[in-house]
Every structure is written in structure tokens, then in C-alpha cells.
Amino acid sequence: MNLKYLKIFLILISLVLIEIYIQYKQNLLGLSQKIFSRVTYESQKCEPFHFASKNYRVKIDDIIYPQAIPLNLNKSINFECLNSQEKIKKILFWTPFFGDPKFAFGLGVKEPFKQNLCPVYNCETFNDRSRVNEADIVIVHMRDTIPDIPKNRPKNQRWIFTVFESPMHCSNFTRYNNIFNFTSTYRIDAEFPRLTGSYQLFEWEENLDFDENKDFSKGKTHFAAGVVGNCGGSSARLEYINELQKYVNVTLLGKCKGGKKCTDYFPNSSDKDCKELVSKSHKFYLSFENSICDGYISEKFFFILKYDIIPVVLGGGNHSFFIPKSGFINVLDYKSPKNLADYLIYLDSNKTAYNSYFKWKKYVKFKDQLVFSNFCDMCIQLNLENYVPIWKNVISDIGKLWSKRDNCKIGKIDSKNNFLLENFTGIE
Known part of the structure; x- marks a missing residue:
């Protein structure tokens, strides 16, 4: 074979290999049913995948x-x-x-x-x-x-x-x-x-029991509540709540200054019942993290989702990865506690707008948690x-992956009462 034909042959072989590689990449998470079935049935005696099964999905926002x-x-x-x-x-x-x-x-x-x-x-x-x-x-x-x-x-x-x-x-x-x-x-x-709580507390599946005409504000005589156990933290959440309280009523539960024990606020109750009792009497739940770091969302957000109350979140996690943006309120979308308070007051006076935050629950069913x-x-x-x-x-570089400087921000209320995020500059 002369050099010219050898080059053509090698080019054709390369094209075939590229096509095989593309097909392989497209099927990386699962070989074709025909090939996979042959391999598994002959060597493993059972099929590890249900190729015909479909997981429930829904488009929201x-x-x-x-x-x-x-x-x-x-x-x-x-x-x-x-x-x-x-x-x-x-x-x-x-x-x-x-x-x-x-x-x-x-x-x-x-x-x-x-x-x-x-x-x-x-x-x-x-x-x-x-x-x-x-x-x-x-x-x-x-x-x-x-x-x-x-x-x-x-x-x-x-x-x-x-x-x-x-x-x-x-x-x-x-x-x-x-x-x-x-x-x-x-x-x-x-x-x-x-993912603490998240997928373990609810599963995406059409909820036929969901009442689209329900008024989720009915019977709620209090405005907002938050449970804070750690009185420190770098998110400035207590400072934020203190500023927010200048404009709206906030029930602060927990060990921090100004906070009440849940059992004192709700007589004849237990700590286990606290979130449910809060959700029945308050319109908004302040789910504020003690630190603002990439991806960090604690159980306080996930555990409140099963109840009929709107979460107001402060943290560094991507909450909309788990539920739609129309299902919660993010503090970081507002310049100041005053701006947030104005929006919460609007929702408090508008039942249609308030109830819209629960529409996503038509597509989930809540269940027991896999811890x-x-x-x-x-x-x-x-x-x-x-x-x-x-x-x-x-x-x-696990040090960089989990460093404060590369992953976290510091919350601050400035002299104009705006809420700011600053870079971490302390000692790792």
C-alpha cells in the first residue's frame, strides 16, 4: 500500500473511531438497552436498570x-x-x-x-x-x-x-x-x-390532594417567626432580624437575647411541635443560616417546607435547585431589611400573591426522612x-475546596442599614 492510500486509510479509521467515541459519550451513563442487556444477563443474571421506567418531572418557573x-x-x-x-x-x-x-x-x-x-x-x-x-x-x-x-x-x-x-x-x-x-x-x-432533608422529606410526584383554592393565610394572626439557636455566626442574622423588627413583627424563638423558648410561647407544647405550631400561626418563617458559604443550606430550610408557611432564606446555598424560586423569598434579593419588610407587608395584604408561593406543592408529596x-x-x-x-x-487541594476565603462571605448591616456581603479576610 503506497503512502497516499495509507493516509486515506488512516483518516477513515480515525473518523470511525471518533464516531464510536461520540456514541460512547452519549451513552456513558447507560449503554444501549440491547448491549447492556446482553452483558448483564449473561454475566450477572439480572438487569440493573429499568430502561422503560420514567422518573417524574415537572416544569416550574x-x-x-x-x-x-x-x-x-x-x-x-x-x-x-x-x-x-x-x-x-x-x-x-x-x-x-x-x-x-x-x-x-x-x-x-x-x-x-x-x-x-x-x-x-x-x-x-x-x-x-x-x-x-x-x-x-x-x-x-x-x-x-x-x-x-x-x-x-x-x-x-x-x-x-x-x-x-x-x-x-x-x-x-x-x-x-x-x-x-x-x-x-x-x-x-x-x-x-x-442534602439534609431535601429529597428525603419530599418526592416530586403529582399531589392529587393539593387544594388549589386553599387560602394558606387563613387563621394566621402573627407575621413572621424565626428559630435561632447559635447566637453568633458570620451571617449577621441576628443583626438583620433586629433591623427587620423595626418595620414588622418578628417572633424570635431560641436561646439568643430576646428569644423565647418554644414551649413558653406555645403553652402545653413540645419542641418537636414547634415548627408546626409556628406555621399555623405565622405567615413567614425566617430560615437564616449562621454562615453564608457556597452551597450551605441547613435542615432549618428543608424541615419547614412540609408546613404551610413561606420560607424567607438567608444563606449561600442555591435554594432554587431544590424548590422553585416562586416557593421562597431570598433576603439577598433585597437591598435592606426595610426593602424586604415592604415586600412582606405587600404579601401580607394580598392573599392571591401570598398563596402563589404554595403552588409548587401541587407537584410534591412529603414523606419520612432518610437521615x-x-x-x-x-x-x-x-x-x-x-x-x-x-x-x-x-x-x-482539599484545603482550597473547603477554605473560608474561597467559599464564604461575611454579612454586615452598614451605616445606612443596608445588608452587605464582604469577603472573608480572617485567618483560615
């Missing part, structure tokens, strides 16, 4: 919800197939979780996953570090004392950086650069997110890797 579907709620996965696999996947708790050696989840084969309502339970959790080489995944909680991490580790073992507090409440983690493979945090970009959904998802992913391999990443 020009955005499709849910924007992401956690593995433990994904109807396309055949959980029964994954549970039938012979090999038990193993998860090691390298540290306790705030002193709890069971990581508030449990230890053992399958049972902890069943007790936490995980759809896939073909896994074991243990905390015996002498068995480290057996583990598929090793969990390290960064807020506990961390024993030395071995330099030599099994090739396919993954180490998970785990923390559920914002960087403002963590030390600098630079010394752990190039150690971890994945993260399990509150952030939606974590490989194994623990540690990140572990459920780990078990699912580990059992799926026979079909969809887990890539192995190395996080080179």
Missing part, C-alpha cells in the same frame, strides 16, 4: 424539577437486582461521628441499611481499622480526631472527605491534600451529598460498579 434525582429515589435502577449480588460491599468508618463510633447510622451487614430505609442494603458498615484493606470505601469525618491515614492503600479503595458544617466552623484541611478521592458534604456538587441518604447512595453506587465503574479521583 422555566426549570425542570427535580433538577437531580438521588440514586436512592431513581426509579430507573433495579434495586432488587443489586440486592441479589453475592459480594457484600464494605464501608469503613475510619473516625467516629462527633464521638459516635456507629456514625449515627449503625454497624453490621445489611441491617443498618435496612433500618435506614435504604433501597439497596447489600453492604456492610464497620469501624475496625485493622480491616482497612477489606474496605471499598473509607469514611473520614473531618470534625473528629483523625487517626493516621495509611500511605499504601488498595488500588480500588476510595477515601471520602466527610463534613456537614460550613468552612466557617472547620479548621484548615490543607494537610489532607492528595489523600481523598471523593467528598460527602451538604454541597450538591459532592459525589455523595447529604443518612449519602450512605444509601454509596451502597447503591458500589453495587452498580459491576455495570457502571466508579471513576477514581484524587482531590489535590
Whole structure:
């Protein structure tokens, strides 16, 4: 073959390979049903995916919800197939979780996953570090004392950086650069997110019991309420509430100055009933975080969603990733507490506008919470890797990933009573 024809041949081969690569990329999250079925039925005896199953989706405010579907709620996965696999996947708790050696989840084969309502339970959790080489995944909680991490580790073992507090409440983690493979945090970009409450408190599904004509303001004789336990924090939330109280009535519950115990405010009640009682008597709930850091949304936002009250949020998280913008009010959209108060007063006087904030609930059903959904998802992913391999990443700069300077802002009420966000300039 002369050089001219050899070049033509090589060009044709290259074009074919490019087309194959494009097709591969398009089907990366799932091979074609025909190919996948042949592989799985011949080698695994069951099909790990329901190709015909569809997850519920709805368009609200020009955005499709849910924007992401956690593995433990994904109807396309055949959980029964994954549970039938012979090999038990193993998860090691390298540290306790705030002193709890069971990581508030449990230890053992399958049972902890069943007790936490995980759809896939073909896994074991243990905390015996002498068995480290057996583990598929090793969990390290960064807020506990961390024993030395071995330099030599099994090739396919993954180490998970785990923390559920914002960087403002963590030390600098630079010394752990190039150690971890994945993260399990509150952030939606974590490989194994623990989105406190979020998808675990409600599921996107048409709610046929939703009453579109309901007046959600009926019987509410109080304006706004907030529960604040941590009296400090870098978000200036107490300062904001104090300024807001100049224009509207705010019931402050909690341990901070001016706050009341919920049981004192609502006689014959318990702390467990507090949010429900607040929602029945108040029109707005102040869900203000103690720090304003990228992605940080605590349980106070998610836990209030099941109740008929409008959340008013202050924080650094993307709340509209979870529910539509028409379902909550963001403090950062208003120049000052006075501007926010003016809008809340408008809603208070306009039933149609007020009730519009609940329309999104026509498309969700509330349910019991899966507290540690990140572990459920780990078990699912580990059992799926026979079909969809887990890539192995190395996080080179975990210090930057979780630094105060790169992730957080400081809230401030200025001399003109406007609310500002400033860069963090303190010590990491």
C-alpha cells in the first residue's frame, strides 16, 4: 500500500473511531438497552436498570424539577437486582461521628441499611481499622480526631472527605491534600451529598390532594417567626432580624437575647411541635443560616417546607435547585431589611400573591426522612460498579475546596442599614 492510500486509510479509521467515541459519550451513563442487556444477563443474571421506567418531572418557573434525582429515589435502577449480588460491599468508618463510633447510622451487614430505609442494603458498615484493606470505601469525618491515614492503600479503595458544617466552623484541611478521592458534604456538587432533608422529606410526584383554592393565610394572626439557636455566626442574622423588627413583627424563638423558648410561647407544647405550631400561626418563617458559604443550606430550610408557611432564606446555598424560586423569598434579593419588610407587608395584604408561593406543592408529596441518604447512595453506587465503574479521583487541594476565603462571605448591616456581603479576610 503506497503512502497516499495509507493516509486515506488512516483518516477513515480515525473518523470511525471518533464516531464510536461520540456514541460512547452519549451513552456513558447507560449503554444501549440491547448491549447492556446482553452483558448483564449473561454475566450477572439480572438487569440493573429499568430502561422503560420514567422518573417524574415537572416544569416550574422555566426549570425542570427535580433538577437531580438521588440514586436512592431513581426509579430507573433495579434495586432488587443489586440486592441479589453475592459480594457484600464494605464501608469503613475510619473516625467516629462527633464521638459516635456507629456514625449515627449503625454497624453490621445489611441491617443498618435496612433500618435506614435504604433501597439497596447489600453492604456492610464497620469501624475496625485493622480491616482497612477489606474496605471499598473509607469514611473520614473531618470534625473528629483523625487517626493516621495509611500511605499504601488498595488500588480500588476510595477515601471520602466527610463534613456537614460550613468552612466557617472547620479548621484548615490543607494537610489532607492528595489523600481523598471523593467528598460527602451538604454541597450538591459532592459525589455523595447529604442534602439534609431535601429529597428525603419530599418526592416530586403529582399531589392529587393539593387544594388549589386553599387560602394558606387563613387563621394566621402573627407575621413572621424565626428559630435561632447559635447566637453568633458570620451571617449577621441576628443583626438583620433586629433591623427587620423595626418595620414588622418578628417572633424570635431560641436561646439568643430576646428569644423565647418554644414551649413558653406555645403553652402545653413540645419542641418537636414547634415548627408546626409556628406555621399555623405565622405567615413567614425566617430560615437564616449562621454562615453564608457556597452551597450551605441547613435542615432549618428543608424541615419547614412540609408546613404551610413561606420560607424567607438567608444563606449561600442555591435554594432554587431544590424548590422553585416562586416557593421562597431570598433576603439577598433585597437591598435592606426595610426593602424586604415592604415586600412582606405587600404579601401580607394580598392573599392571591401570598398563596402563589404554595403552588409548587401541587407537584410534591412529603414523606419520612432518610437521615443518612449519602450512605444509601454509596451502597447503591458500589453495587452498580459491576455495570457502571466508579471513576477514581484524587482531590489535590482539599484545603482550597473547603477554605473560608474561597467559599464564604461575611454579612454586615452598614451605616445606612443596608445588608452587605464582604469577603472573608480572617485567618483560615
